[in-house]
Amino acid sequence: MAYQDTLRFDTRGRDTRNITPEVSDIVRASGVACGLVNICVQHTSASLIVTENADPDVRRDLETLFARLAPDGDPAYRHDLEGDDDMAAHARSVLTETSLTLPVTDGRLRLGTWQGVFLWEHRSHAQQRQVVVTVIG
Amino acid sequence: MAYQDTLRFDTRGRDTRNITPEVSDIVRASGVACGLVNICVQHTSASLIVTENADPDVRRDLETLFARLAPDGDPAYRHDLEGDDDMAAHARSVLTETSLTLPVTDGRLRLGTWQGVFLWEHRSHAQQRQVVVTVIG
């Protein structure tokens, strides 16, 4: 059996948001006891990561590192129609995850103590983002 | 139920190819209405990404960026038996995806409007590549 629902988030520009509670709610609603949950962002300039849920400096440092790996406004980019953050956002998406698949155990999302699922907005300005969540068991 | 098929692609050296149509065909053939599709490349020097399907400059810029992140012929590499692109190809594979899992809704691959699934050949020369597609619901 598969159970599917769609989450919608209004982002406020480049930032990470812990969406573990919303994903966990769908896992519980699915009634699946043992299986997998897939989380898939339907955009190419936002992405998903699993990272530490305690110290927000981890995500601040990730912003610092990714600004080096895929800088905004790089003169080498040809794709810049929507601004300096346009191609950088696609590159950050490719370097992280469009889609995550995680275990479900005893009817709950199974993560380690320090793990959280984060939606990472890579565009500078506010966006509406859809995330499809599928639970299978 | 699980449905599985294998796609074969002849690549022409380093390049991206939109394989969304081939994956979508297998999803339809599976008869799965709601579930997940997994796409898995069976090689360590080619990989998969989800990225923008409209402007080809996005993928050209990704080549530019990845040539910086994992340069060909870096003097630090020890693994260079098959040429300057050998280790760079493995590194690009690790920085992207060997395997993608995406939602199936109403019997179809569920992607955002601007999303496509691309096979990314990282070797300089033509290769034969196998991609296993599994649909589960």
Added chain:
Amino acid sequence: MAYQDTLRFDTRGRDTRNITPEVSDIVRASGVACGLVNICVQHTSASLIVTENADPDVRRDLETLFARLAPDGDPAYRHDLEGDDDMAAHARSVLTETSLTLPVTDGRLRLGTWQGVFLWEHRSHAQQRQVVVTVIG
């Protein structure tokens, strides 16, 4: 049907370990003939990759490259409570995979000839790591 088991590994500091045999054993034990296996590390400073299983220099070169992409002890990091390798480990985890989903065919993990699944410890010191394996078919 879903079958789930947990693997435990004692790592000896930053290194890669081929866990393909352990994952393959769980796939066989599951009795699933055709489907998917998900492998999920329950930590944010270790990760999973699929890469070449033959020449160990590939993984040595990956260490070299990732030491550039996410250097230890970078002065820009704010998150350094647990040492120079702390934030670098989180970044390496985000650049690779917390979770992998791979095909199962004829009751076996389906990988290409040269592919192996590796647990990558990113911390400098020995750690205990849990990996949840879920087989679905």
